[in-house]
Amino acid sequence: MAKMSIVWDRTTAFVGEHLGTLVPLALAAFVAPGVINSGVSVAAATASPGVRLAVGMLAIFLAIVSFWGSLTVIALATGERGLADAGRLAVRRLPAALLVAIAIGIVAAVAMLPVPLILATRGYDLMAIAAGQGANIVVDPQTSSMVALWGLVLIIAGFFLATRLLLVSTVVLRERLLFGAIGRSWALTRGHGWRIFGLLLLFMVIGGIAQLAAKLVFGSVFALLFGNAPGLTTALLLTALVTASVQAVVVVLLAAFQGRLYVALTATDSVWPA
Secondary structure, three states, X not given: OOOHHHHHHHHHHHHHHOHHHHHHHHHHHHHHHHHHHHHHHHHOOOOOHHHHHHHHHXXXXXXXXXXXXXXHHHHHHOOXXXXXXXXXXXXXXXXXXXXXXXXXXXXXXXXXXXXXXXXXXXXXXHHHHHHHHHHHOOOOHHHHHHHHHHHHHHHHHHHHHHHHOOOHHHHHHHHOXXXXXXXXXXXXXXXXXXXXXXXXXXHHHHHHHHHHHHHHHHHHHHHHHHOOOOOOOHHHHHHHHHHHHHHHHHHHHHHHHHHHHHHHHOOOOOOOOO
């Protein structure tokens, strides 16, 4: 049985040993897309619908680049010897991994449908809420309780499923499965759910606090140094750079953990020798 402390130690050891490879990858796949996305989003806030559509398409492309980056880190953590080989493997399996991720996202979106259905059956104007006029709508306590209860169910189910499906992308990458990767991840994490959940929860809390602190602290410092004018400013770009850098550290560690956990759980029964 894999011990999470050992897996985490191997994760940090992997990151330390491959730091020279991971830093340029993180800059290209996570930091640069994060800064670009922040900059163009602010610049396009008052632009024409056509420009906003182009910005949306760019955001999707940058998200795919970051997803490729995560797959590349996983490939390195599961045995690829160099960045070039890991990157090529990630490119080959990217369409399959994206397809599975989109399918899971669609299921998650469907699970949220009861919220608008509750509001609609209770007589609330969904079109007004969708148009951004929700601040002017007062929801009665009974409806709020129903929505909050379903939201709590979704949060609990989401944490549970995220724990059991943590290795889906890794399985798609390494075992050349498509939707079968969902069942394979479920099987691999059986008996380890609470351990993985505890480590991921701690990881998310620390990572979230670090990102929030970076944004607030450095955002305030840069605003004092360069001014706090609205729009695309030096302060905004520098804050985005620091925030994206912290986020990149979180993403790299999570991807590396997925890879090392996969190796730990498949050391005896994997079709890919660990």
